[in-house]
Amino acid sequence: MDAPVAPSSESHLPGERPHVSRLDIFSGFFLVGMFGFGGIAAAMHHVIVERRGWLNDQEYASVLGLGQVLPGANLVNMATIVGDRFCGFVGAVLALAGLIFMPIVILIILATTYDQFATNPDVIAATRAAAAGAVGLMFGTAYKIGKTVVNTRWALFFAILSFVSIGLLRLPLVGTLLVLGPISVAVSFWRSER
Template sequence: MQHDPSATPRRNISKAELFFGFLKIGLLGFGGVAPWARHIIVEERRWLSDREFAEILGIGQVLPGPNTINAAVIIGDRNQGIVGVLLCLLGQMAMPLVIVTLLAVVYDRVAAIPEVGAALIGAAAASAGLVLGTALKMIRNIRPTPLSYAIGAAGFAAIGLLRWPLVPVVLVLVPTAIAATWWERRK
């Protein structure tokens, strides 16, 4: 990662801070964890700058598995090694596991009620709004280059408009983005 002048100063985050930070992310992460992860990691705890968070989330996006889980692994490893990784993962997954298990029991009893279906559609719309709002906030703070916008637009067009499969699009766009960014910074 390139040095970001607006980056937060590096400090070693304690094991307890990692666990409770990611516990809070997991507890609040309904409708998508990324908006809450960004809020807690960047704004509240100031562990990373927006650029650093975007870079880690980007790495997490191209790796197998959920991007915020991958980010937890990276952040935990950087600060407390394997113990930090385990604490971040446990923190992020503990409360969702408990809550989802309880919700599954309740949903099993009320799934046939039409209002429940309508409420789930509304929750999905709210979740999409959270993701879009977080993306716009990150764009405002990291100020992408025109090349970054072009790559993002290509991804949106390929997946959102043309409905091409995700894996081939990622396999083409990631190396293209890396090469284009390298070429752009070389100038």
């Protein structure tokens, strides 16, 4: 990969911030985007915590948690926050650009190439198989996450409710979340009060 600036995650004390330049931000997230095959979560942690040492594990978890609560892709949110934290607004823009620019170019090249061979039986079979496999990836991921977060009857109730309304009834996302979001927060509140 790139130039070895590889402090360990313990190399800076809490509250003490490592020096990170705009170029570092761009190149770091560029790497995350380019090497994030099959999901960028692992690449993100590798670059930010292990390779560059911008955040320690605890700080990483905290920013990731915030990125997950906010709407949008968790890791794109995270890139914005990390870029901004070290290099301000420009850093946030560079982090985003680094993360998505090359992958978009690659995706378009891939799609254009696909279009030229779209009648080739091998290409058709490969694409259909990849799509079927990726559906399996989603189910597997749901199971993995569900194992840890669906740990009460209420959690199961809300997981089923969101699945039924979006997946089976095909109701609009906005309306569903405007109803289920506040109710699930209210239930958490009520349960923590008891």
